[in-house]
Amino acid sequence: MASIEEAIFPHLEPAAARRLLLAAHQVFARKGYAAATTREIAAGARMSPAAMYIHYRSKQDILFHLSLLGHEACEEVLLAARAAESTSPGRLARMIGTLAEWHATHHTTARIVHHELTSLTRDNFDAVAVIRRRIDALIAGVVTAGVTDGSFRLTDPAGTALAVTSMCVDVARWFPAGTLHSPADVRTLYADLALRLVGATPG
Amino acid sequence: MASIEEAIFPHLEPAAARRLLLAAHQVFARKGYAAATTREIAAGARMSPAAMYIHYRSKQDILFHLSLLGHEACEEVLLAARAAESTSPGRLARMIGTLAEWHATHHTTARIVHHELTSLTRDNFDAVAVIRRRIDALIAGVVTAGVTDGSFRLTDPAGTALAVTSMCVDVARWFPAGTLHSPADVRTLYADLALRLVGATPG
Numbered sequence: 473m474a475s476i477e478e479a480i481f482p483h484l485e486p487a488a489a490r491r492l493l494l495a496a497h498q499v500f501a502r503k504g505y506a507a508a509t510t511r512e513i514a515a516g517a518r519m520s521p522a523a524m525y526i527h528y529r530s531k532q533d534i535l536f537h538l539s540l541l542g543h544e545a546c547e548e549v550l551l552a553a554r555a556a557e558s559t560s561p562g563r564l565a566r567m568i569g570t571l572a573e574w575h576a577t578h579h580t581t582a583r584i585v586h587h588e589l590t591s592l593t594r595d596n597f598d599a600v601a602v603i604r605r606r607i608d609a610l611i612a613g614v615v616t617a618g619v620t621d622g623s624f625r626l627t628d629p630a631g632t633a634l635a636v637t638s639m640c641v642d643v644a645r646w647f648p649a650g651t652l653h654s655p656a657d658v659r660t661l662y663a664d665l666a667l668r669l670v671g672a673t674p675g
Numbered sequence: 676m677a678s679i680e681e682a683i684f685p686h687l688e689p690a691a692a693r694r695l696l697l698a699a700h701q702v703f704a705r706k707g708y709a710a711a712t713t714r715e716i717a718a719g720a721r722m723s724p725a726a727m728y729i730h731y732r733s734k735q736d737i738l739f740h741l742s743l744l745g746h747e748a749c750e751e752v753l754l755a756a757r758a759a760e761s762t763s764p765g766r767l768a769r770m771i772g773t774l775a776e777w778h779a780t781h782h783t784t785a786r787i788v789h790h791e792l793t794s795l796t797r798d799n800f801d802a803v804a805v806i807r808r809r810i811d812a813l814i815a816g817v818v819t820a821g822v823t824d825g826s827f828r829l830t831d832p833a834g835t836a837l838a839v840t841s842m843c844v845d846v847a848r849w850f851p852a853g854t855l856h857s858p859a860d861v862r863t864l865y866a867d868l869a870l871r872l873v874g875a876t877p878g
Contacts, residue, residue, distance in 0.1 A: 631864045643841070646841060669868055
């Protein structure tokens with residue numbers, strides 16, 4: 473898993489901080505945040521607990537950074553997908569296909585990020601919630617734009633935007649499964665499903 | 676939460692076993708399975724650990740029963756929904772609306788059941804997986820029937836059935852949110868979304 477997850481944190485410096493995040497990621501995935509210990513995380517990064525505290529003050533601090541990086545990565549792929557298309561159906565299909573693919577590729581990180589959200593302290597949660605609201609607004613924005621320009625037909629834009637996002641997030645829980653073996657399979661199917669959910673006129 | 680969750684375990688006898696499941700449910704929800712202790716669970720049920728062992732051999736045994744009951748409840752509501760309708764669109768809309776509503780109503784139990792699945796021992800997981808496969812088959816069955824009788828138009832029945840189920844499961848993670856305040860709101864929206872996902876011909 474580490475090699476896939478390195479890709480989310482490529483620019484994180486110094487390397488020791490990256491190693492700690494990757495080690496924490498594996499411990500959180502295996503036993504959950506509450507049961508994880510800083511000792512195990514440090515050991516996973518081949519460091520002493522004392523050396524760990526130079527980079528992160530606590531287990532909470534690590535979860536917070538993991539959550540921030542995961543959310544920022546999602547926002548980045550959504551912005552890039554939106555910029556790559558010019559129509560509402562094109563944008564929605566690419567954004568949702570990409571978001572679903574991201575949750576398949578980075579399913580371990582995504583599970584931690586989404587399922588341990590309630591393990592964040594109030595201040596840390598609030599900081600992450602700012603990015604979550606921006607992500608929600610990005611998706612709701614394209615849904616609403618499609619309704620306005622006549623490409624989408626639906627009665628509940630807010631509820632549908634929530635359901636579309638939720639569908640992508642849950643990919644991290646089950647991927648891989650059934651006939652969906654690769655993140656690219658997920659991308660193709662979910663781009664199509666997103667258009668169906670908004671009642672896009674076939675182009 | 677206890678009063679809502681009582682409804683899932685109404686027939687569980689004796690009452691002490693039900694009290695233990697409800698207490699465990701709250702401890703698992705608060706800190707996760709790995710960090711929960713049998714001592715806390717027993718205390719939550721106002722029992723001694725020794726009295727707890729009369730009903731459940733371990734924390735694992737409690738999680739297993741919680742998982743079994745949760746899955747059995749989902750299967751039951753799906754079977755009842757299917758029996759209440761006679762057409763493929765009617766069946767799919769009612770089944771998915773009901774399943775989404777169940778995940779909204781019982782979101783705490785559903786979160787534990789789905790997110791702690793990997794905390795089950797191999798044998799316990801296998802026993803729960805038997806019910807999961809029956810649930811998946813119920814939903815895939817109505818999707819395939821709709822394709823066969825011409826009411827649904829879609830290219831990937833297996834992938835679509837998985838996505839429809841996944842969409843319902845994830846309701847437990849976010850409910851309530853946005854404009855979806857009640858399980859009934861979720862039911863109405865998700866019944867409609869399910870028909871959209873399968874390309875049901877407007878009836």
